[in-house]
Amino acid sequence: MIDGFERLMSRQIEWAHRYDGYARLARTPEHLAGILEPARQEYRRTRRVPEWCRVDLLRGWAFYLTRADRHGGGYGLMEGGPMVDEWRAVLERIVSHEEVAANDMPPRDRASVAGGGRICLNRPHLPQAVVSAFFPSRDSERLTDLAPSVVYRGRLRCIDRYASVERFLKEPA
Known part of the structure; x- marks a missing residue:
C-alpha cells in the first residue's frame, strides 16, 4: 500500500517534470547545475532558499532535484532521503513567492x-x-x-x- 508521503511525493515529482528546466533554463544537466549552484550553495550554508530566487529558477530547481534523484538511483526523495529537506524548502518557497502563478503551485499535503x-x-x-x-x-x-x-x-x-x-x-x- 502506498502511504501519504509516497502519494504526495509522486504527485509533486510529476508536477516538477511539467517544467522542463533543460528547455527553459539550460540545455544540459551540467548547465542547469551551474545556474542553480549559487542558490544551492546558499541553501546548504543557511538551510534557507534565497529570497532572490524567482519562480522560474525555483521551478528549475525542483525539476533538477527530480532528475538528480532519478539518475542517483531514486532514493534521494524517498521518505527520510537526503534530498527531502531541500525539496520541501524549494516547494515551500514557491508556494510563498509573491509572483507565483496558479499553474506554478505544487501539489500540497x-x-x-x-x-x-x-x-x-x-x-x-x-x-x-x-x-x-x-x-x-x-x-x-x-x-x-x-x-x-x-x-x-x-x-x-x-x-x-x-x-x-x-x-x-x-x-x-
Whole structure:
C-alpha cells in the first residue's frame, strides 16, 4: 500500500517534470547545475532558499532535484532521503513567492492545507500574489483536489479560468 508521503511525493515529482528546466533554463544537466549552484550553495550554508530566487529558477530547481534523484538511483526523495529537506524548502518557497502563478503551485499535503483552521498559502497583501485559502469542512478533501481554487468573497472559484489574479479579484461575487 502506498502511504501519504509516497502519494504526495509522486504527485509533486510529476508536477516538477511539467517544467522542463533543460528547455527553459539550460540545455544540459551540467548547465542547469551551474545556474542553480549559487542558490544551492546558499541553501546548504543557511538551510534557507534565497529570497532572490524567482519562480522560474525555483521551478528549475525542483525539476533538477527530480532528475538528480532519478539518475542517483531514486532514493534521494524517498521518505527520510537526503534530498527531502531541500525539496520541501524549494516547494515551500514557491508556494510563498509573491509572483507565483496558479499553474506554478505544487501539489500540497492535504493535512497542511485542510488540517487546522483557515490556512493562507501566500502573502495576500501583495497585489500579484495568488489568493489561495482553504478551510476545513466536510468537503475539505474535495476542495483541496480542486486546487488551485480559492474561497473569495464567500464563494469557491477556480482561478485557472481567469487571465490574471487582478481580473479574478475584480469580478463581482
